[in-house]
Amino acid sequence: MILLMGLGLLYGCDPGTRHRVLSTVFDGVPAPPNPDDICADYGDTKKSTALQGEGEGPAVTGSNHKPYTEKRCSDCHAQSKTENGGLIHPRQELCLVCHDTIISGTFVHGPVAVGDCLACHLPHSSSNLFLLRQQPEKICQSCHREERLAATMHQKVSDRSMACGDCHDPHSGQARYFLR
Ligand code: HEC
Ligand code: HEC
Ligand code: HEC
Ligand code: HEC
Ligand code: HEC
Numbered sequence: 001m002i003l004l005m006g007l008g009l010l011y012g013c014d015p016g017t018r019h020r021v022l023s024t025v026f027d028g029v030p031a032p033p034n035p036d037d038i039c040a041d042y043g044d045t046k047k048s049t050a051l052q053g054e055g056e057g058p059a060v061t062g063s064n065h066k067p068y069t070e071k072r073c074s075d076c077h078a079q080s081k082t083e084n085g086g087l088i089h090p091r092q093e094l095c096l097v098c099h100d101t102i103i104s105g106t107f108v109h110g111p112v113a114v115g116d117c118l119a120c121h122l123p124h125s126s127s128n129l130f131l132l133r134q135q136p137e138k139i140c141q142s143c144h145r146e147e148r149l150a151a152t153m154h155q156k157v158s159d160r161s162m163a164c165g166d167c168h169d170p171h172s173g174q175a176r177y178f179l180r
Pocket of ligand 1: 065067068069071072073074075076077087094118123124
């Protein structure tokens with residue numbers, strides 16, 4: 001929780017404002033594209049089934065971390081409690097030791113860039129998919145309460161109950177805003 005608040009201070013959970021400020025100050029910042037062009041009929045063609053366990057196959061609930069279920073505790077936990085708070089690597093580096101390809105692309109999401117994987121994931125197991133702390137349809141709004149630049153478009157997609165992750169990669173990407 002402390003780490004989360006620290007992040008908030010560091011970055012400010014208000015990218016919308018930041019973008020507007022940058023756009024005003026620097027001519028080099030491109031104007032956002034027209035969301036209607038990008039998202040026309042998107043909600044009709046793509047349904048957020050993947051993360052909700054609907055669709056083909058049996059409904060999936062919960063997830064377990066492979067090294068945890070294999071009881072490889074020492075892959076992460078140190079012998080002594082004093083070392084990195086009991087972990088073999090500092091918290092911000094631990095996950096990236098094995099997941100070294102999770103960051104790819106020019107644009108990296110704030111909490112991912114600082115190694116705060118645990119802002120969204122649990123280390124052992126979860127009642128949600130992908131070891132998520134919250135349901136995928138709620139996790140983004142736990143930090144993002146700022147007014148959207150693209151407010152109209154985002155209102156439309158939330159009316160169609162699309163998950164943020166349908167369009168945005170949670171970690172990073174080649175496109176601005178980590179659009180998929
Ligand atoms: C993938 C790395 C990883 C593995 C494997 C792992 N842990 Fe953890 N564990 C963590 C992290 C990271 C935390 C700290 C979580 C936090 O501070 O939010 C933690 C916290 C804990 C805690 C403190 C209480 C809690 O649940 O938050 C205990 C106890 C614990 N682990 C036991 C185990 C045991 C026993 C195993 C092996 C069966 C194990 N862990 C395997 C990463 C791991
Ligand atoms: C010792 C190596 C190791 C470390 C350290 C590690 N992981 Fe993993 N993680 C794995 C393996 C192995 C898998 C399973 C990959 C597979 O099945 O393709 C996995 C899978 C995952 C998944 C996908 C789970 C799913 O249900 O699909 C997530 C999310 C994840 N890890 C997050 C983390 C986070 C967060 C940390 C840091 C607390 C972390 N990992 C640290 C080895 C590791
Ligand atoms: C802002 C929340 C958030 C943060 C921070 C975050 N993740 Fe994730 N992660 C997700 C979501 C949501 C998914 C579900 C799959 C998806 O939407 O692509 C996921 C899926 C995963 C997966 C399984 C699927 C895959 O792409 O391989 C792994 C592994 C993973 N995350 C590792 C990490 C690691 C390592 C970090 C820290 C560097 C991290 N995550 C930080 C939200 C987050
Ligand atoms: C732990 C808090 C946290 C969570 C959870 C979180 N974010 Fe973020 N997000 C941030 C921070 C911090 C920034 C960086 C803000 C900045 O650069 O001004 C950011 C930036 C972004 C940006 C880029 C905005 C810009 O103007 O460049 C997008 C897009 C974004 N997040 C989408 C998501 C999505 C989608 C999810 C859910 C998968 C999510 N966020 C969950 C903290 C969070
Ligand atoms: C239908 C696809 C789609 C969905 C679903 C979606 N977004 Fe976006 N998002 C976009 C597009 C496209 C942009 C770029 C808009 C622009 O450039 O004006 C964007 C921009 C953003 C930005 C940065 C600019 C801004 O408007 O603040 C953030 C932050 C963001 N989205 C967060 C979210 C969150 C949080 C959710 C879930 C509540 C979400 N998005 C759901 C497509 C989507």
